[in-house]
Amino acid sequence: MSYRLESLVVRHTLRLPSPHGAAGQGAVAARQFDAALMSVGFKLSAELLARLSHLSEAAVVHTARRTLRTVSEMAGDHVRHNAYFIDFPANVPDTGEFWARCVAEALADDTARERVAEQLANGVLDLLGLPAYGRYQHTYEEMLAAQDELIASAGDRVTVLHLGQGLEEELTSLYLALAGSTTPLGEEDLRDLEILAGRCALGPQPESIPVRENRAVVNLARLTAGADLLLDTVVDVLRLACALSGGDVTLREPTRFRTFPRPVRRALLAGLDAVVAADPAKLADVHAYRERFKRLGERLHPHEHPGRPHAAEVFAVARGEKKARSLDSRLEELLDAYDVPGAVRLLSSAPGRLFRALDLLLRTAAGQEERDAVVAAAVRVAPKVSGRVLLSVREHFLNRERETGGSRIFVDRRGSGWAAPDVRPPVPAADRDRLVAALDAELRRRLPASGRVLLDPDVLDVALPLSGRAAAAGLGVLPRGSVSAADGEHLRFFVYWKEARRRTDYDLSALLLHPDYSTGSWLSYTALRAVGGVHSGDVTEAPDGASEFIGLSLDRVRATYIVPQVNIYSGEGFEEAEESFFGFMLRDGEQKGRPFEPRTVRMKSELRGAGRVALPLVFLRADDGRWRAKWLHMYLRGLSSANRVEENHISVSKVVRAVVEREYLTVRYLAGLMSGEATAVEVWDGGPVPDEPVTYVGLERPEGLHPDSRVVTLGNLRDLIPG
Template identity: 50%
Template sequence: MRTTIIKKTLRVPLSDGAAGDGGATARQLDAALVKAGFKASKELIEHVSCLDDAEEYAVTVVRAVKELIGAQAQHNPYFKDFPHNVPDTVEFWLECVDDAFGKGIGFSGNLLDLPKYGRVQHSYEAMLAAHDELIPSLKDRVTVLHLGGTLDDEIVRLYLELATSAIPLGEDDRALLGELATRCLDAEQPETVPTRENRAILNAARLVAQRPLAGVDTVTDVLRLAAEASGGDVTLREPTRFRSFRRPERRALLTALDEVARQPGKLGDVAQNREAWKRLGERLHPHEHPFEHALDVFAVARQEKTARSFAGQVEMAFADNDADLALRVLSKAPGMLLRQVDRLIRNGASGVAEAVRTAAPDVSGRVLVSVLEHLSNREQPDAARVFANRGRKVWIADDTRAPLDAGAVAEITSVVEDELVRRLPDFSELTIDPEVLDVVVPMSGTATEDGFGVLPRGSKLWLDGDVLRFFVHWRQKAKRTDYDLSAVLLNEKFEYKGQLSWTRLKAEGAFHSGDITEAAAGATEFIDLHRDAIDAKYVVPQVNVYSGEGFDDVAESMFGFMSRDLAQMGKPFEPSTVRARSSMRGKGKVALPVMFEREGDTWYGTWLHLYLRGTSWGNRVEENRDIVKLIASAALHRRYFTVRKLAELFEHKGSTSDGTKIHIGLTHSEAGGVTTVAELGNMLSD
């Protein structure tokens, strides 16, 4: 848990060990952190200096930061001298064939049958010996670690931070919240839990511990709770195999369900998850308990009773081509009204802007921001409509929608912006780190991945350095697994210029580290891009599952990138040069973590966090380059709700002498007073 807290918060919990002389260890810790691109705060160094168990404590800190940036693994490329001496692809293949014949092995035409292909031929130590020491640069990343409170205090603090998040958490954070909820049953509890998924996670811990449930006010809340308590999907996207509940648990679930179902209007939500309700009914045995209203829920699920949903009333109005009736119905549900604004305008409903003005104060900031972003992209048709579900799996369709009326869009945009401005905190002074201006304000944890330096989908960042290097690392769990790092090269018109992969190891100004085809102890592949030599405007990295375990199945999988100057030398993986390290966890077989754009002396990266379905076996860059071109073009042309846009709203609000000073950055500083981009999402979502 101490390691988890360091990785999630960059705070190091206090040691509860005895006092002693840890001065020498403190200096060693500082040196080790610098090599990894981190720096201990003054308070942390002083704390380590006064510990008797300083060495064990320091080891935990270093291990945590190495895991955070992916430096815990031995990143050993196939070509020992990479990025130097990368051979021509066909030349390399012939070399592998000659090696096989020299060992008396025939060649069947399958590269995987060649003993030299896909298996690293040198030790990690031999690779290190082939590279000079990294020459430090002022451009190298330095991330500060701060001293936190006691371990128990930090556990509760992290628990409250996750539980009270106003934006939906990602899968990893939901799992962590579940663990913390069990540990913190007797600790301070959050006053409010804004997101329903989080409520279900907390209630699942209470259910098992036979504690009172809280915040259950829809039938779907009960279903989410049962799914979470069964180890299933609290988002209800994936089917859950409900477990057998103990009698007290069944009574608690049915009691909560009975209370909600006393309001007939609540039964309209049952049809959305009819099959799940039928499966849950088999586990709860509702007929064994005197809960009349709970029985109605399962009767609706079995279609023995009818309960028309609110959404059904809206659909009937649209089906009758009566957009004004649809608007009147939607006016009873402010959040749904805002989500249907585009449809209402397209179908000619009158008075939409005024209805939005009335509804906006009762709508979450997350919905307001999503509407604002959506409308900003409806001025003209997109080259392609790119859809991504909560699991980040992507599909593409032609944009056949007619542009919305500009006047209607401007009127509604003004109403939504005014409401967001009203909700912003009073401030006396606003300063913003330039590096965060093009970062998307996070409204959901599902549009990103767990990791270090990872930003929400659509966020842009800039990278100095002559060389941009990105990598994939994976470690198989149960069977041989081959991931392939590749990249599509595009010109300024998004036309195909070439690619880097195991079938093309080098291009103008670009080099591949070599194909590795199994990863029992972990494997890493790299691609180098030399900014001033590469003949491409855009570069879209991708990771293909060629064979074996998928991204959700392997023991470990990550993507990351680093930058350095040509004079820096160093081994292929230098922790202090890592700018970002993202986990890869998705259902598709092709991962598109990020794309890069070359502009003058700078690389600009745009986070994608997308997965293509791919095929069950043999995914290659040559087969999906056309869809990648469409995704890259759509991602760069889309307008997102960024910190830059938020700064405009702050400007509209205007400063006040009695307001607080606000500084927006990516991480907290030692001096404090920084509002991080992640906190902005929570602030707007309240």
């Protein structure tokens, strides 16, 4: 367990909890540890290296083994990445030539000859029936022996590990950060919070837990520990019941409730009773989850607890025996009657809901007087709206500046995305501008006075993480809509998967698009070679894990957009497979090396979304010829089987266009709001860091910062979102 907790801290913070052990002469072992880390793209900070050097050699070796295991998993180097073509990227044949070779080998095979000859006579050939197709024809060790050593480059990734506090202090700090997050966490972070809450439920707590899913996870730990529950809506109790049943606290998926012990039933009923007694209007929240509340009532037996009459009302509403009109039903009635002033009065008591309806209200309003009333109400309640919602609405109106046309992009909680034409009438420019000015003013008011702020220029175009679900878990992963440089001569994608129970075939492909987003060409198992690129070969099963690669020489690619994608051809979905992840590497011209080299990995992200086609990011050629990446983190529904780039290129190009042309609020936007009398914002040029405490915002923490500095990096970028 201690390794798991230490690993959790390293993954989230890039800090190694202060190593313990006997004092000694560990300098040599520490330098060897540092060299081993550099082989996978990591490095010890000077402070951490000095700390290890004063420990015994045995303590350093113990720490090194655990840490190397963690960082190898972070970079994707904990598995064996074999390529179908042993010399990849060299000597990759043309597709037709390769298939013909597989057929010739099958006809020479006594066990396959008759079957293949019959298929050829009928004019239909099953590639999977060819003995040489889709299965590795060499071992991992043979592949390594055939590859040249990697030549070190100054452009290789170096991720610095810093010295942390003691393990308990680091765990507490991380718990407070995750539990108190102002934005929803991703699935992996939510699981990590559950682990941390189990240890920290009775210790220091954040001032507030604004995200409901986080609260459910914390309540689960508090219930187990016998502490008071944090409840203020009936849905909080429903989420807690889901957590107790091992279900989905986001309420995205239905949960089969377990049979609860009597003490747990009493606690849940007491929570419902207290919430409704304090505010009977909370009964209206039941409507959104009526069926789930009915099933929960069957497990809680409220009739056995006559002393909890308010809890019984919850289930009476769920069964339709008691009326409690929801806000949405009342709003729908008002809008059906085009009563915008009435809708504004209703929503003024629910500020967040009002803000989410602003566009609709402005479009429905009968005239300027009604639109003025909408804007005035928004300005009046803005101080009561969460910072995340304010920023979401600000980004929404940033993309409403186009009068007509364009596409809208939709992404649900599971990452499933689709694009549709934007047919909404425009919002009057004057009303939109007044709202934007009010939002900027309110956000500026909430930002803390930070003294001196240093900004890494590479972080300026990173999109604000308004939801943890807008990015996958992994190394070097940026939120959806972020833009980052892709500096290197050779770009290489990789996918790895390992099937859990049945044969699973994932196909890595790359779609190459023209400036107008029309299809130029693609790389896939059906097109192993294209101008500037090669595919490593199709692997069609992964009982022991499998990898596919695509390599591109960026100066030879003629496309404007490069869209890597992972298609599920058959078998298990991304959430069913034992393991699946995607990433990309960048190499300079003279670098060789294995198909997978961890220190050239710029990004590695888990594939765990819904849908059968994964779109992690798109690469864009700028006007100056340089390449940049824009992050997608999306999954298309696709087909139930046989997904191929040839079949989905039109839907993929529509989604890519919608995301590329959408404007996202970035760190650059917040930096503009920060500048003022109490905050001096400057872009850091990479030189010596100041001697005094500063607020540093960047992709990674530089060495030498004053210990009292506030540091915001990818691991805690959500801290920039005001409450």
